[in-house]
Amino acid sequence: MSQATGAVADGDRGGSQRLRLLLLANPHASTTDDAVQRRVTTALCRRHAVEAVRTGHKGHAIELSRAAAAEGFDAVVALGGDGTINEAANGLVGTRTALAPLPGGATNVYCRMLGLPSDLAAACAMLGGREHHVVRADVGRVNDRWFTFAAGVGLDASAVERVDRRPRIKARWGKWFFASMGLSVFLGDYVTDPVRMEVETAESRHEAVTVLMQNGSAYTYFGERPIVLLPHGGLFSGDLGGVALRRAKVRDLAPVLWRALSARRPVTGHPAVRALETGDGLVVRTRDERLLPIQVDGDNIGRHSEARFAVAPGALRVLRGGTQPPPGVTR
Known part of the structure; x- marks a missing residue:
């Protein structure tokens, strides 16, 4: 992954800011395949700089997200189910890099709680648009x-x-x-x-x-x-x-x-x-x-x-x- 600039500020509402995003795609998620990943990448690239990586094994999204935070990416876009989003979150808690979840699974619980559309194309359009918000969400922990x-x-x-x-x-x-x-x-x-x-x-x-x-x-x-x-x-x-x-x-x-x-x-x-x-x-x-x-x-x-x-x-x-x-x- 290439070097990125600093993270977006809390409460930032976007505008013309071009973000550096790392797209993590889980090829095993129920509604995600290579074609879907390409469409999502294309949609986000219209306004932002995007690097796309496929997860390859259990825990891989944690490793990739942690590396993205260390390299200063603005956000990690998690394309997959709630398990993929969970792993991405585990690599980002306490860092300046934000989590940007997309509904790529069967249930998409976290995306629903954030008020995101269940339709992937609509959610991509929101994330790739001019306006965005960065908020601080709570996370629970069980053991580590x-x-x-x-x-x-x-x-x-x-x-x-x-x-x-x-x-x-x-x-x-x-x-x-x-x-x-x-x-x-x-x-x-x-x-x-x-x-x-x-x-x-x-x-x-x-x-x-x-x-x-x-x-x-x-x-x-x-x-x-x-x-x-x-x-x-x-x-x-x-x-x-x-x-x-x-x-x-x-x-x-x-x-x-x-x-x-x-x-x-x-x-x-x-x-x-x-x-x-x-x-x-x-x-x-x-x-x-x-x-x-x-x-x-x-x-x-x-x-x-x-x-x-x-x-x-x-x-x-x-x-x-x-x-x-x-x-x-x-x-």
Whole structure:
């Protein structure tokens, strides 16, 4: 990669400024291929200087983003799914180089939370236009890995493990494959012998079988429907929120799912679910010597004996095209 000039300033609204961008394209993302990468590069090159690189292995986007920040690029454009965006963010947290996500995956949770169009061409047009905003977004951390919108310990992480073993089916069936794996894990493993964990906060200590933390306004999406576990201020609130699943019983499955998908009644109103009003400093430990499966932004990061959560308010600079800042920006 060639040398670049300094980064854009916080709150900058663009104009005639020509930015130096590194485009990271994940060729394995569900809606990204060589033709898509060329179209995106062409669209961005009309106003900005763009270097395009394809990711080649797990963790590659972290390495490339970290190098781009060291070389002074204005922003890293992450073209892929939420896993690609997560890796790019992990290379950019705390640096002057901004993250510019584009919707190149199946769900595109982070892009939705930033108010970006789900259509890739429209999102490229925004980023390649005259106007842009640079804002500081919060990022959560579990152990040594940052996450942009959500992280889970237990049931959903186990489902992610299984989904990742079959990337072709994942790409084809998306949310339906994940839902089927989640149901399979719940009925096959968690109902009979769930991983036992202890959740410790500054105020309490209690048992659980799954912990789900959200940094954004929703935990994830199922199709167009947001799944909100706990009302939360979103990417710019300065805190994390989440829930702990106290038990894994078949009788709880339907009512908890109904609450999560309908939003008519809060998930935390069900007796099997405990609200975790703050996630900063929360620690989850194994109680039965089995390692805990952990996922960040839908990306499996393996099994660990404990999960330590923290939040870094405003630690990630985010570049978003358009005349309006992202939803929820207060600083």
